[in-house]
Amino acid sequence: MNGSHSNHAMERLPVMEHFYTIQGEGYNTGKPAYFIRLGGCDVGCVWCDVKESWEAGKHAMESVAQITHWVLDSKATYAVITGGEPLMYDLADLTGSLRRHGIKVFLETSGAYPLSGHWDWICVSPKKFKPPVEAILKEADELKVIVFNKSDLDWGLHYAAKAGKECKLFLQPEYSVSDKVLPFIIDFVKEHSEWRISLQTHKFMQIP
Numbered sequence: 001m002n003g004s005h006s007n008h009a010m011e012r013l014p015v016m017e018h019f020y021t022i023q024g025e026g027y028n029t030g031k032p033a034y035f036i037r038l039g040g041c042d043v044g045c046v047w048c049d050v051k052e053s054w055e056a057g058k059h060a061m062e063s064v065a066q067i068t069h070w071v072l073d074s075k076a077t078y079a080v081i082t083g084g085e086p087l088m089y090d091l092a093d094l095t096g097s098l099r100r101h102g103i104k105v106f107l108e109t110s111g112a113y114p115l116s117g118h119w120d121w122i123c124v125s126p127k128k129f130k131p132p133v134e135a136i137l138k139e140a141d142e143l144k145v146i147v148f149n150k151s152d153l154d155w156g157l158h159y160a161a162k163a164g165k166e167c168k169l170f171l172q173p174e175y176s177v178s179d180k181v182l183p184f185i186i187d188f189v190k191e192h193s194e195w196r197i198s199l200q201t202h203k204f205m206q207i208p
Contacts, residue, residue, distance in 0.1 A: 010089050014039035014059040015067065020074040024202025026123055027142045027168050028106065034076035035208070036067055036094075041085040043110050043130045053084040068097045081117075082108040091117035111136040126159050137162045144198060147181050148174045153188050160194075172198040 016039040023031045040056030053059075071079050079098050081091060087109050095105045095117035104120040111124040111132025124140040126132045137143070143163050145156035153171070160169050171189065173181045178199075189195045202208065 010064075010091070011093050012061040012063050013067070013089055013091075013094065014056045015062045016053045016059045016084065018067070018070055019208050020076055021208045022202060022205065023078075023080065023106075024205070024207070025172060025198045025200050026144050026170055028078075028121065029198070029201055031078055032076060033078040033080045033106065034071045034074050034103075035080045035082060036071075038081065038083045038086045038089065040088050041083055042088075043085055043112055043127050046129075056084070056088075064093045064097045067094060068101060068103075071098060071103055072101055076103070078104050078106060080106045080108060085110055085112060087111075087113035087116060089116075095119060109136070111140070115139055124163075128155065132159070134162055137167075138164050140164065140167050142168045142170065144170045144172055146172050146174050147185055148177060149181070150184055153184070156195075157192075169195045170198040171195055172200070175200055175203060 016037045018034070018036045020032070020034045023029055023033045037053060039053050039059030041053060081094065086107065098105050099118060106121040106123065107119050108123045108125065110127045110130065112130040114133055115136050121141050122139055123142040123144055124132060124136055125144040125146060137159060140163050143160055145152060147153065156171060171185050173185060185197060189197055
């Protein structure tokens, strides 16, 4: 689960926010994890719930050493690198530092950029606004398709066919329309048993 990148590995990264919480969605739901949300994204999802992350220049540049210290200080054993779109940056230095300290590192990405860094788990959540790099789908441990309307189901099948055989497949209702889309997601999963449903349980728990 290693990636290479054409840019130099970055020793400082724009951090929008960081916090220790419980992973609320996807395969690793329920695990305690330290979240590092990087600023900067050009994917532009209209329903994004962290649009304040899009402009990288608004967020402080933090050193890999400082980010590693936050995670170690929390006593977390898992770190989730998310965004924004984290693969806009070369993440080799950050993942290397965390892994050297025994932290397992999980990636959450749209897959719109080439993979960089060294990962214990890669979650690709493809977006219609900027399609994923096909090579990253082969590396994905988890494909998490956000469902905003019924056509997203066929779109999810399209990308599942490009993922590896061991990739875990999830459909997740977009939170603001979950009441509308859950009935047909349930029907779909009953007919396609390789898929599972992901819910944003952190919102029900009222935690970050």
